[in-house]
Amino acid sequence: MSIKHTINNPVLDLRPDYxxxxxxxxxxxxxxxxxxxxxxxxxxxxxxxxxxxxxxDLDNWSQPIILQDSELNFSSxxxxxxxxxxxxxxxxxxxxNEGELWGSKDSRLWLMESEDLRNWSEPKCLKQEGCTxxxxxSHRQIDPYIEKRNDSFFCFYKTEGKIxxxxxxxxxxxxxxxxxxxxxxxxxxxxxxxxxCIIHQxxxxxxxxxxxxxxxxxxxxxxxxxxxxxxxxxxxIEESFYDWAPNGPSAGMVIDDRNNSGSLLMFxxxxxxxxxxxxxxxxxxxxLLSWYS
Numbered sequence: 443m444s445i446k447h448t449i450n451n452p453v454l455d456l457r458p459d460y461x462x463x464x465x466x467x468x469x470x471x472x473x474x475x476x477x478x479x480x481x482x483x484x485x486x487x488x489x490x491x492x493x494x495x496x497x498x499d500l501d502n503w504s505q506p507i508i509l510q511d512s513e514l515n516f517s518s519x520x521x522x523x524x525x526x527x528x529x530x531x532x533x534x535x536x537x538x539n540e541g542e543l544w545g546s547k548d549s550r551l552w553l554m555e556s557e558d559l560r561n562w563s564e565p566k567c568l569k570q571e572g573c574t575x576x577x578x579x580s581h582r583q584i585d586p587y588i589e590k591r592n593d594s595f596f597c598f599y600k601t602e603g604k605i606x607x608x609x610x611x612x613x614x615x616x617x618x619x620x621x622x623x624x625x626x627x628x629x630x631x632x633x634x635x636x637x638x639c640i641i642h643q644x645x646x647x648x649x650x651x652x653x654x655x656x657x658x659x660x661x662x663x664x665x666x667x668x669x670x671x672x673x674x675x676x677x678x679i680e681e682s683f684y685d686w687a688p689n690g691p692s693a694g695m696v697i698d699d700r701n702n703s704g705s706l707l708m709f710x711x712x713x714x715x716x717x718x719x720x721x722x723x724x725x726x727x728x729x730l731l732s733w734y735s
Contacts, residue, residue, distance in 0.1 A: 445500065445726060448735050449500060449735045450735075451723035452721035453497075453500065453723060455721035456480070456721070457719075457721070460480040460481060461720050462478055462720060463479040463692075463693060463718065463720045464479040464518045464519060464693045465693070465709035465711065466478070466521050467709045468697070469697065469699060472498055473497070473498055474497045474500065475494065475496055476495050476496065476503070476709060477531060478506070479517040480508065481720075489515065490515035491509075491510060491511045492508070492509045492511075492516045492517055492533060494509055500707075500724050509562055510533075510565065512535075513537065514535040514537055516533050516536075516552065517533065517534055518536065518637075519531055519533050520585065520586040520587040520639075525590070528555050528556065529555065529556040530553055530554070530555055530613070531555075531562065532551065532587065532597065533586065534552065534584045534586060535550050536549050547582045549572075549582050549584050550568070550569070551567070551584075552565035552566060552586075553568060553613065568616050573599075573601045575619065575621075575622075578601050578606065579602065580602050582602075584599065584600050584601070585599055585600040586598065587639055589647070593611060595610045596609055598649075600636040600638070603626055603634025603654065604622040604624065604625045605623050605624040606618065606622050606623065619669065621669075623665075623670070624651070624671050628663075628671070628674060629674065630674070635652065635653055636693075637651055637693040638650070638651045639651070641696055646666055647665045647666070647667075648696075648730065649664075650696050650708075651663070652692045652694070656689075657684075657689065657690040659677070659679065659691060660676070660691060661675065661677065662677055662730060663675075675731065677731055678732040679725070679733050680725070680733065680735060683712060683735075687712025687713055687714050687721070687723075688714060690713060692710070692712075692713055694708045694709065695708065696708050703726075706726065706727045706728065707725070708726075708727065709722065710722070710723050
């Protein structure tokens with residue numbers, strides 16, 4: 443399949459039933475599996491659920507199925523990866539206290555397992571105590587993304603507006619790195635950051651992440667070792683994106699899909715209000731810097 447036409451964004455808008463956010467996508471055997479957050483608003487209360495929708499052509503998407511519906515508000519899937527004949531999906535828990543909009547200090551990171559990408563185990567917490575790094579005063583952890591390098595797993599996450607990383611040899615025991623790997627001090631506008639996504643490109647690691655600022659947007663940083671990130675650039679998102687998502691793009695996930703669709707792809711949500719309201723979009727690129735439908 444080669445994408446020669448314009449993608450009609452948003453590709454998935456579930457209003458009024460759900461806001462849909464935080465896509466995490468893997469292409470496998472002819473199907474794009476898109477894991478995401480479903481936000482339900484009822485009687486003044488917000489419930490977050492973990493969902494899955496599928497597509498074979500990026501234009502037509504199945505109705506979402508719910509993988510997790512819990513008081514812990516499992517959500518914000520990071521990525522899917524393969525290890526020892528199983529698929530793994532990292533997610534967050536996001537308990538919201540009464541009267542609040544955002545997840546509490548008890549938000550944590552979790553792993554789920556699958557044989558077929560559709561049926562998943564119950565989530566297992568990576569560290570019940572949360573962040574224990576000396577540089578953080580908070581134990582809160584959200585927005586996981588796991589990258590394997592050599593014989594170790596690196597779990598990137600957000601806390602205190604910074605990106606930290608935990609390291610494991612076995613996906614069971616995790617140790618916090620002694621410094622954050624990306625902070626607001628490295629940003630041109632000093633914005634805090636969230637939603638890391640990493641790909642390996644031309645011998646280097648490229649991290650895509652969202653700055654927490656009005657109009658959001660997407661940024662990219664480069665590393666050779668997963669610990670030291672530099673060359674931060676703001677990506678160019680087509681102006682028409684803001685016609686339907688005035689609060690901007692956020693939580694983009696990039697995959698190198700050139701062998702299948704002929705393009706680098708970014709799965710991303712566009713925000714149309716400031717209270718989790720969002721729909722999903724797909725953007726294309728040839729150079730990782732400019733993204734369009």
